[in-house]
Amino acid sequence: xxxxxxxxxxxxxxxxxxxxxxxxxxxxxxxxxxxxxxxxxxxxxxxxxxxxxxxxxxxxxxxxxxxxxxxxxxxxxxxxxxxxxxxxxxxxxxxxxxxxxxxxxxxxxxxxxxxxxxxxxxxxxxxxxxxxxxxxxxxxxxxxxxxxxxxxxxxxxxxxxxxxxxxxxxxxxxxxxxxxxxxxxxxxxxxxxxxxxxxxxxxxxxxxxxxxxxxxxxxxxxxxxxxxxxxxxxxxxxx
Amino acid sequence: xxxxxxxxxxxxxxxxxxxxxxxxxxxxxxxxxxxxxxxxxxxxxxxxxxxxxxxxxxxxxxxxxxxxxxxxxxxxxxxxxxxxxxxxxxxxxxxxxxxxxxxxxxxxxxxxxxxxxxxxxxxxxxxxxxxxxxxxxxxxxxxxxxxxxxxxxxxxxxxxxxxxxxxxxxxxxxxxxxxxxxxxxxxxxxxxxxxxxxxxxxxxxxxxxxxxxxxxxxxxxxxxxxxxxxxxxxxxxxx
DNA sequence: GAATTTAAAATTGTTAACAATATATCATCA
DNA sequence: TGATGATATATTGTTAACAATTTTAAATTC
Numbered sequence: 001x002x003x004x005x006x007x008x009x010x011x012x013x014x015x016x017x018x019x020x021x022x023x024x025x026x027x028x029x030x031x032x033x034x035x036x037x038x039x040x041x042x043x044x045x046x047x048x049x050x051x052x053x054x055x056x057x058x059x060x061x062x063x064x065x066x067x068x069x070x071x072x073x074x075x076x077x078x079x080x081x082x083x084x085x086x087x088x089x090x091x092x093x094x095x096x097x098x099x100x101x102x103x104x105x106x107x108x109x110x111x112x113x114x115x116x117x118x119x120x121x122x123x124x125x126x127x128x129x130x131x132x133x134x135x136x137x138x139x140x141x142x143x144x145x146x147x148x149x150x151x152x153x154x155x156x157x158x159x160x161x162x163x164x165x166x167x168x169x170x171x172x173x174x175x176x177x178x179x180x181x182x183x184x185x186x187x188x189x190x191x192x193x194x195x196x197x198x199x200x201x202x203x204x205x206x207x208x209x210x211x212x213x214x215x216x217x218x219x220x221x222x223x224x225x226x227x228x229x230x231x232x233x234x235x236x237x238x239x
Numbered sequence: 240x241x242x243x244x245x246x247x248x249x250x251x252x253x254x255x256x257x258x259x260x261x262x263x264x265x266x267x268x269x270x271x272x273x274x275x276x277x278x279x280x281x282x283x284x285x286x287x288x289x290x291x292x293x294x295x296x297x298x299x300x301x302x303x304x305x306x307x308x309x310x311x312x313x314x315x316x317x318x319x320x321x322x323x324x325x326x327x328x329x330x331x332x333x334x335x336x337x338x339x340x341x342x343x344x345x346x347x348x349x350x351x352x353x354x355x356x357x358x359x360x361x362x363x364x365x366x367x368x369x370x371x372x373x374x375x376x377x378x379x380x381x382x383x384x385x386x387x388x389x390x391x392x393x394x395x396x397x398x399x400x401x402x403x404x405x406x407x408x409x410x411x412x413x414x415x416x417x418x419x420x421x422x423x424x425x426x427x428x429x430x431x432x433x434x435x436x437x438x439x440x441x442x443x444x445x446x447x448x449x450x451x452x453x454x455x456x457x458x459x460x461x462x463x464x465x466x467x468x469x470x471x472x473x474x475x476x477x478x
Numbered sequence: 479g480a481a482t483t484t485a486a487a488a489t490t491g492t493t494a495a496c497a498a499t500a501t502a503t504c505a506t507c508a
Numbered sequence: 509t510g511a512t513g514a515t516a517t518a519t520t521g522t523t524a525a526c527a528a529t530t531t532t533a534a535a536t537t538c
Contacts, residue, residue: 039520051492054520058294062301071499071520083390090336090391097332151322152329156395278490290522293490310490310529 012047019056021046026065026076026165027138028131033078033170037066064163077166081215084167088212091160094153095141095208096201099188101148103197110147114189117143122182130179137180144188171215180207251286258295260285265304265315265404266377267370272317272409276305303402316405320454323406327451330399333392334380334447335440338427340387342436349386353428356382361421369418376419383427410454419446 013021025031042053057074060066066074079087102110117140124133138161145154184207191200252260264270281292300307307313318326341349356379363372377400384393423446430439 038518040518049493050520055297058297059301062298073500073520086389086391089340089389090395093332093336093392097329101328150325150328152325152399153332156329160391277488279488288523289490311531312490 015048015052015055018042018046018048018052019059022056022060023065023162026162028134029165029169031076033076033166035076037074037076039073063159065166077163078170079163079167081171084171084215085212087160087163087167088208088215091157091164092205092208092212094157094160095144095204098145098148098150098153098157099192099200099204100197101150101153102144103192103195103200105149106147106192106195111189111193114140114143114147114192118182118185118189121185125182133182134179137182137185140180140185167215168211172211181210254287254291254294257281257285257287257291258298261295261299262304262401265401267373268404268408270315272315272405274315276313276315278312302398304405316402317409318402318406320410323410323454324451326399326402326406327447327454330396330403331444331447331451333396333399334383334443337384337387337389337392337396338431338439338443339436340389340392341383342431342434342439344388345386345431345434350428350432353379353382353386353431357421357424357428360424364421372421373418376421376424379419379424406454407450411450420449 022031037057039050039053039057042056043050046053057066057068061068061074064079065077067077068074117136121133121136121140124130124136141161142154142158145157148154184203187203188200188207191197191203261270276296278289278292278296281295282289285292296305296307296313299305300313303318304316305313306316356375360372360375360379363369363375380400381393381397384396387393423442426442427439427446430436430442
């Protein structure tokens with residue numbers, strides 16, 4: 001009744017590629033929290049051995065993107081309200097530190113690069129391409145972290161960013177409201193350009209609190225679905 | 240020439256226990272950076288299968304305590320000067336946030352508990368038991384993190400604490416100077432008790448900068464030795 | 479003797495078969 | 509019907525044997 005998922009022809013991915021694809025699926029809000037992740041199913045989907053999937057799941061569990069329980073396999077993690085709050089609070093701390101560092105060393109080239117990113121982001125918003133807009137919004141935050149030049153801060157922010165979609169999906173639903181506002185990104189870059197660290201931090205705080213303030217009620221538990229949602233482009237559905 | 244390390248009789252540890260023992264060995268400055276970690280050797284030492292060691296090494300690599308290179312195995316990580324600086328800079332950020340949070344919610348019970356810890360720490364210092372003093376000093380920082388009540392901040396601080404010995408050993412040597420000073424810990428608790436967050440943060444900054452300022456020169460590369468240093472208590476050496 | 483090549487040993491990486499556990503299916507009975 | 513228990517299936521966990529690679533050692537050549 002739930003047997004053959006073919007897909008043997010694909011060339012086969014490396015362990016890192018599989019990991020990144022799953023992480024990307026979470027970032028894109030395609031993998032709802034609570035989704036069961038069966039080893040053989042994933043192995044077939046990606047055209048790899050079960051052992052590879054096994055290692056990937058362990059790594060994902062280590063970064064708290066999946067929950068692993070002995071003998072019962074892995075599911076996409078479902079952060080608690082508490083964890084969600086802690087995550088956002090920590091994010092404010094990390095992003096503030098990034099901005100303080102960045103303002104001290106920002107040059108024209110960086111500012112220009114950031115503004116180019118923001119233009120693309122705004123264009124995506126106007127065009128109504130919310131998928132691309134979300135991606136570019138994430139890129140903006142990541143770019144700030146990379147520019148600050150502290151690899152550990154960058155590492156931690158990326159960790160938080162990866163976990164954030166799970167918090168949003170479990171405690172906010174998939175509303176369009178819960179996205180970064182391009183306008184605020186612009187204001188942050190302006191503050192950086194002016195060398196006003198405190199101002200940049202203040203805007204960033206408001207920016208993050210806007211989303212954070214909403215995570216308190218958990219509306220309902222949506223039913224999990226099959227894992228064909230791992231493939232971003234059009235894909236055929238096996239018989 | 241480097242063949243049989245017996246040790247088959249031991250009861251055998253679980254995966255998590257093996258992980259913790261290795262982490263503890265790093266914390267205790269018993270595992271110098273660069274030490275080769277051979278799978279079968281570790282498997283024999285802990286009385287577990289090679290697969291278990293393999294998973295543990297992967298997990299340790301994920302938290303950057305070991306470096307893994309394909310086909311060439313794992314070694315205890317050797318952080319660069321840059322990584323060391325970034326680590327300490329981030330630690331200041333995290334510990335500051337912890338203190339700010341903590342001061343807002345500290346009660347008498349917490350203060351009393353902290354003071355008790357400090358007494359034990361001071362006693363260990365006076366007695367000259369620098370091993371215990373180091374351990375208690377780490378406990379102090381961890382306790383602050385736990386009391387703040389933000390699980391993500393706590394998680395990150397623990398991550399940093401685990402990696403810190405590797406930075407110290409590679410770029411500072413094993414001097415007694417590079418340890419936390421009990422006196423400063425006392426001053427931090429006093430500031431918390433008085434509800435002065437800014438003051439506590441300032442002391443903490445000075446506290447951490449004192450160590451951080453020294454990581455610039457890397458004296459030499461000490462030779463790696465065998466991994467019998469994994470056992471804290473007295474152990475027999477096989478023929 | 480130093481450098482290069484060849485062979486041996488040690489170490490890591492992979493796989494398929496098996497074992498253990500959990501989940502689903504179905505029959506039985508109150 | 510609904511609960512209980514037995515059987516079958518599906519899923520995860522483990523292991524030992526094998527393959528691939530690197531490191532070490534020895535042999536050869538100049």
